[in-house]
Amino acid sequence: MKIYTIKDIARKAGVSVTTVSRVLNKRPDVNQATREKVERVMAECRFVGNANARGLKQPDGDLIAIILRGRENPFLNSLAEAMLAHTHGLKASFLTEFVDEQADEFQAAVRLSHEKRVKGFIFVGGRIDERADVLQDMDAPMVFTTISAEKAAFPRAASVYIDDRAMGRAAMQTLLDAGHTRIAIFGGIRVGDDGFAKRYAGAMDALKDAGVPFDEERFVQTRFSMSGAYDTAQAFFSAKPDTTAVFAMSDTIAMGIIRALTDMGKSVPADVSVIGYDGIEMGKFFIPRLTTIEQPVDDIARESVQILMDMLEDNKPPRHIVVDAKLVTRESVR
Amino acid sequence: MKIYTIKDIARKAGVSVTTVSRVLNKRPDVNQATREKVERVMAECRFVGNANARGLKQPDGDLIAIILRGRENPFLNSLAEAMLAHTHGLKASFLTEFVDEQADEFQAAVRLSHEKRVKGFIFVGGRIDERADVLQDMDAPMVFTTISAEKAAFPRAASVYIDDRAMGRAAMQTLLDAGHTRIAIFGGIRVGDDGFAKRYAGAMDALKDAGVPFDEERFVQTRFSMSGAYDTAQAFFSAKPDTTAVFAMSDTIAMGIIRALTDMGKSVPADVSVIGYDGIEMGKFFIPRLTTIEQPVDDIARESVQILMDMLEDNKPPRHIVVDAKLVTRESVR
DNA sequence: CTGAAAGCGCTTACAG
DNA sequence: CTGAAAGCGCTTACAG
Numbered sequence: 001m002k003i004y005t006i007k008d009i010a011r012k013a014g015v016s017v018t019t020v021s022r023v024l025n026k027r028p029d030v031n032q033a034t035r036e037k038v039e040r041v042m043a044e045c046r047f048v049g050n051a052n053a054r055g056l057k058q059p060d061g062d063l064i065a066i067i068l069r070g071r072e073n074p075f076l077n078s079l080a081e082a083m084l085a086h087t088h089g090l091k092a093s094f095l096t097e098f099v100d101e102q103a104d105e106f107q108a109a110v111r112l113s114h115e116k117r118v119k120g121f122i123f124v125g126g127r128i129d130e131r132a133d134v135l136q137d138m139d140a141p142m143v144f145t146t147i148s149a150e151k152a153a154f155p156r157a158a159s160v161y162i163d164d165r166a167m168g169r170a171a172m173q174t175l176l177d178a179g180h181t182r183i184a185i186f187g188g189i190r191v192g193d194d195g196f197a198k199r200y201a202g203a204m205d206a207l208k209d210a211g212v213p214f215d216e217e218r219f220v221q222t223r224f225s226m227s228g229a230y231d232t233a234q235a236f237f238s239a240k241p242d243t244t245a246v247f248a249m250s251d252t253i254a255m256g257i258i259r260a261l262t263d264m265g266k267s268v269p270a271d272v273s274v275i276g277y278d279g280i281e282m283g284k285f286f287i288p289r290l291t292t293i294e295q296p297v298d299d300i301a302r303e304s305v306q307i308l309m310d311m312l313e314d315n316k317p318p319r320h321i322v323v324d325a326k327l328v329t330r331e332s333v334r
Numbered sequence: 335m336k337i338y339t340i341k342d343i344a345r346k347a348g349v350s351v352t353t354v355s356r357v358l359n360k361r362p363d364v365n366q367a368t369r370e371k372v373e374r375v376m377a378e379c380r381f382v383g384n385a386n387a388r389g390l391k392q393p394d395g396d397l398i399a400i401i402l403r404g405r406e407n408p409f410l411n412s413l414a415e416a417m418l419a420h421t422h423g424l425k426a427s428f429l430t431e432f433v434d435e436q437a438d439e440f441q442a443a444v445r446l447s448h449e450k451r452v453k454g455f456i457f458v459g460g461r462i463d464e465r466a467d468v469l470q471d472m473d474a475p476m477v478f479t480t481i482s483a484e485k486a487a488f489p490r491a492a493s494v495y496i497d498d499r500a501m502g503r504a505a506m507q508t509l510l511d512a513g514h515t516r517i518a519i520f521g522g523i524r525v526g527d528d529g530f531a532k533r534y535a536g537a538m539d540a541l542k543d544a545g546v547p548f549d550e551e552r553f554v555q556t557r558f559s560m561s562g563a564y565d566t567a568q569a570f571f572s573a574k575p576d577t578t579a580v581f582a583m584s585d586t587i588a589m590g591i592i593r594a595l596t597d598m599g600k601s602v603p604a605d606v607s608v609i610g611y612d613g614i615e616m617g618k619f620f621i622p623r624l625t626t627i628e629q630p631v632d633d634i635a636r637e638s639v640q641i642l643m644d645m646l647e648d649n650k651p652p653r654h655i656v657v658d659a660k661l662v663t664r665e666s667v668r
Numbered sequence: 669c670t671g672a673a674a675g676c677g678c679t680t681a682c683a684g
Numbered sequence: 685c686t687g688a689a690a691g692c693g694c695t696t697a698c699a700g
Contacts, residue, residue, distance in 0.1 A: 048448030053677035055386035114382030259619045285593045387693035
């Protein structure tokens with residue numbers, strides 16, 4: 001199958017490449033008859049422009065990259081998908097870039113800004129740490145989602161996130177209200193300033209208010225995968241079998257824990273209650289259905305895209321938006 | 335942040351752009367001292383080449399597209415991911431393209447072949463029907479995975495798949511061996527020549543051998559999502575409550591069915607047995623763990639990439655490879 | 669080992 | 685409304 005270029009089309013249609021380019025880009029300044037002739041030829045040849053050539057000259061509106069670490073995380077994936085859904089009709093075009101779990105998404109951003117002349121970035125999930133220093137001299141606007149970038153030193157960094165401290169508190173409060181006192185927390189690193197640290201801090205707030213002491217050995221750091229949580233949970237419950245409830249910092253972790261408990265002969269929620277975080281689809285079908293903190297995926301996605309476009313096209317200043325999450329009561333807590 | 339071009343680097347290093355291009359492409363014919371100087375300048379400027387410009391001239395090894403329909407399907411996703419893992423060290427570069435559930439992956443292939451000069455295609459999942467006719471005059475090699483392309487009319491179409499008929503039979507046999515006779519089948523369209531039709535045919539083989547009649551009303555066509563299967567299952571079991579086992583043509587469907595049964599007060603596998611298909615990760619954690627037909631994801635991925643490269647680079651003829659699937663007995667069948 | 673020059677397929681002032 | 689020409693950032697014969 002021959003691959004036609006704009007030149008071939010021009011020759012066949014008896015016009016100049018300039019004219020073909022014009023109809024290709026739907027510019028108004030082309031005679032109707034000419035336009036139709038060119039369009040006919042393009043259709044016959046099934047002409048599709050070469051994206052490389054176009055990108056070389058005209059950076060195709062603006063190119064925006066949605067970057068997520070790990071292809072496996074269902075919550076992050078649903079966020080990216082929702083963003084793409086809010087992308088139609090925009091003059092900018094979007095690409096989604098997955099980087100390895102162990103890779104550096106900020107390095108990836110720097111690379112993309114050169115390699116593909118990406119003009120704006122949305123980071124889905126993750127955290128801002130020293131690695132982010134490479135973003136210092138990048139003048140492209142960026143928005144961080146699910147974490148706050150308010151304290152970040154980058155001039156053009158915006159963010160959209162939920163109040164993790166309040167929701168961490170709400171999750172813990174749910175467990176407390178159900179009468180639990182020997183409660184474990186499974187999650188990410190609890191120090192620092194990211195969402196996990198805040199969820200932890202919120203949980204501590206609730207505990208403190210309730211006058212319930214926290215047994216430090218009941219904080220368990222785990223990988224954010226089902227199998228990681230499964231292994232960790234087995235070890236933990238062998239050591240601390242009198243634990244009656246768990247606050248899991250993601251639904252994926254919650255499911256791994258529940259599976260482990262089930263294998264150890266404990267029933268959820270009859271013997272142990274588990275509350276998750278994120279509100280992924282699977283949580284509605286898992287047995288038991290997950291009680292969880294549901295992040296407003298669509299709101300986060302919409303706001304992120306909006307803010308980025310505002311910064312990119314209207315040169316508006318970065319904003320930091322807190323969206324409302326909510327507790328969803330289902331079956332895994334009693 | 336200034337974006338440097340090869341020209342800037344050349345000027346700063348006091349050499350020609352040709353030389354910069356050479357060190358950029360790690361060609362051997364550059365004086366060591368020159369190479370080091372250029373590399374130093376590139377590092378200082380954090381130079382990264384413009385992919386568009388490169389792609390315009392040198393089609394970057396060959397570009398291969400892995401196309402999958404739907405971003406949500408965990409089985410297809412794991413296949414794509416496994417393919418990418420077999421991609422390192424190859425001279426070709428790969429991109430993965432997701433098309434909408436309702437979109438046409440073959441149109442997408444045609445578009446990609448022009449737009450990005452894609453030279454080879456791997457279709458993950460899906461089916462070959464009239465829509466595929468647009469591939470007729472494409473001379474790029476392509477491999478279809480999980481379905482056979484042996485009867486397809488395209489000269490350069492290869493395929494890698496499991497013996498769906500045999501495995502459909504094995505799934506049904508498992509249910510039969512457990513003593514079930516009132517068995518339902520949930521899946522895709524049962525006519526035609528694709529994997530679903532074959533699984534259905536295989537199930538019929540087993541039934542026939544066992545002398546167990548199949549009640550036509552127990553064939554249920556459903557969407558391949560948990561929520562689709564959930565709705566369908568609720569309706570079905572209200573109509574046919576005496577059904578004691580289900581062969582689900584995907585694990586996702588199986589989980590939707592099990593959730594529905596649970597909500598109807600039926601226990602799996604105590605009251606109803608369910609066998610799935612695919613062998614996705616979640617099946618190992620779901621409660622009950624899924625008994626299923628496990629597709630050899632890694633084998634399929636490796637063979638697919640291998641065959642495509644053989645066709646593309648050594649101009650070998652297309653092959654059609656059947657890989658071994660296996661029955662994995664877990665907890666959902668009794 | 670190195671460089672000048674042509675060209676990849678497109679877009680976009682500029683001139684008419 | 686239309687076209688000739690320059691140029692985007694790179695690669696690659698070709699000549700030296």
